[in-house]
Amino acid sequence: MGRMASQLCRRKPLDRMIAEADGDSSGASLQRTMGLWQLTLLGISSVVGTGIFFVLGTSVPKAGPAVILSFVLAAAVAGLAALCYVELAGAVPVAGSTYSYAYASLGEGAAYLVAWCLILEYGVAVSTVAVSWGQYLNELSDTLLGVTLPDAVSQPPGAGGYVNIPALVVVLLCSLLLARGTRESAVVNAVMVCVKIGVLLLFVAVALAAFRADHFADFAPHGIGGIGVAASGVFFSYVGFDTVATASEEVRNPRRTIPLALLFTLAAVTLLYILVALAAVGAQPAGKFGAQADAGEAVLAEILRDVTGAGWPALLLSAGAVVSIFSVVLVTLFGQTRILFSMARDGLVPEMFRRVDRKRHTPVHNTWIVGACVGGLAALVPLQYLADLTSMGTLVAFVAVAAAVVVLRRIAPDAPRSYRVPLYPVVPVLAAVSCLYLAYLLPGITWTLFGCWLALAAVLYLAFGRRHSALRDGAGDDGSGTGGSAVRPGDTGTVGAAPAEGAPAGAAADPAVAPK
Secondary structure, three states: HHHHHHHHHOOOOOOHHHHHHOOOOOOOOOOOOEEEHHHHHHHHHHHHHOOOHHHHHHHHHHHHHHHHHHHHHHHHHHHHHHHHHHHHHHHHHOOHHHHHHHHOOOOHHHHHHHHHHHHHHHHHHHHHHHHHHHHHHHHHHHHHHHHOOHHHHHHOOOOOOOOEEHHHHHHHHHHHHHHHHHHHHHHHHHHHHHHHHHHHHHHHHHHHHOOOOHHHOOOOOOOHHHHHHHHHHHHHHHOOOOOHEEEEEEEEHHHHHHHHHHHHHHHHHHHHHHHHEEEEEEEEHHHHHHHHHHHOHHHHHHHHHHHHHHHHHHHHHHHHHHHHHHHHHHHHHHHHHHHHHHHHHHHOOOHHOOOOOOOOOOOHHHHHHHHHHHHHHHHHHOHHHHHHHHHHHHHHHHHHHHHHHHHHHHHHHOOOOOOOOOOOOHHHHHHHHHHHHHHHHHOHHHHHHHHHHHHHHHHHHHHHHHHHHOOOOOEEEEOOOOOOOOOOOOOOOOOOOOOOOOOOOHOOOOOOOOOO
C-alpha cells in the first residue's frame, strides 16, 4: 500500500514539464504558430456552440426572466475558475491544461482522474454537438433545396435510425483539418467564429426592436432556487474555455498570451450570452419558451419569425448553427488530442498519442484515433441524454484547478508567474465551492454515470498508467511522492523558469516522433 500511495502522489517537476514543452530542436514537435487574436477566437469558438441556440428553451421555464441572472451566476463561477486558470497558465505554460496543472501539484493519481474528466468533457461534448450538426444541416437543406436525409442515415440507433452519417462526416472533416496543421485550423476557425457571432448579434438587434419591459414583470417566479437550477443547466454553454490552455505549446509567448486569451474569451462570451438572453426574453413572454422547446422548435428562430413575420429566420439560424457546430467540433477535438498528447508524453497512455509529424507539426496518429472514436460515438450512440456529463466533467476539472493554485503556491512559491490570483486564497476557495454547488444541482443519474466513468479510469490507471509512467522507479520517482522534484515547501530556487526563447531544449528533446 505504501508503494501504491507513493505512485499516486508523485508529482512531475515544473522545470521538467517546461523543458519537455520546449520540444525537439530538429523541428519534430508542436509548433508555436498562434498569437493572441487567433487564440482568443479559438476560445470563443469552443464556448459559443449549440448551447446558446437551444438552452433558453429549457432554462427560462426554470428561472423565468431571471434566466439573465442564471447566465450571470454561471459566468461568475466560470470566471472564478478562469482566474485560477490564468495563474496556472502563466506558471505552467505547457499542453495538457488541467491535467498538467494537477500533475505538477496534486500528484499522478489525481492528474490521471482529472485527465479522464477532461476526456469525458471533450468527448461527450463533441459527440453531442456532432449529432446536432446533422439535424441543423437537414433543416438547412430542406429550407434551401427541399431535400432531407432519411432518419435511417441521419439518426443513431435508438433515435429512429441506424447510423448518423452527417455526425460522422463532420468529425472526420475536422480531424482532417487538424491533421493538416494548427495554423490552417486556426484560420478556418477564425472565419467561422466571425460568422456565428454575426448571426447572434443580428438576432439581438432584431429581437431588441420588439423589446417589451412588461415581459420582466414576474421576474423570478421560482425564486433563488430556480435561478440556481437554471444556472447549472446554462453552465453547459460556458464549457470549453479551458481549451485555450491546452494550446500552450502552440502559442507564441504563452506566459502572456494564454492568460490574456482566457480573460478576453470569458468576457466576450459572457457579454454575448447576456445580450442574447435579454433580447430573447424582452421579445417573447417567458411562458412560450418551454412549449417551443417541447415541440422541438428552434427558440431563437421562432422569436425572429414572430418579430419579422418572415421565413428567413429559420434559414439564418440554421446556417449559423451549422457553422457554429463545425467550429465547436474542430476546437474541441483539438483540445482532446492535446490532453492525450501530454498524457502519452508522461507514459500514462500508449506512446502513439505523442508522435508528432515532422512536416505538419501535429500529432497525426492521435488526431485520427480520437476522430475515429468520437465519430463512431456520434454516429452510433444517442448521446444527447448525456449532456449533463459534460458539465460534470468540467466542474470537477475546475475544482482541481482551484486546488492546484493553492498547492503550487505552497510547493513552488518562487516559480515564475505572469499573473497571480487576486484575493488569494479566497478566490480559489470560492471557485471550488461554487463549482461543487453547481455539480450538486445536477441530476442523480449524472452522478451515477460519472462515478462509473471514474471507476473505469481507475482500472485503466492500475492496468497501464502506473506501470508505464515516466516517473516510475528509476525514471524520476525518488520515493517521496514528489516525482523526484526538487521543489519543496520553502524552496527558493528557480524551478519552473522557462528557458530563453529560442534556446535548445538539450536533454528535453522528445524522441517520440513519427517519421517524415
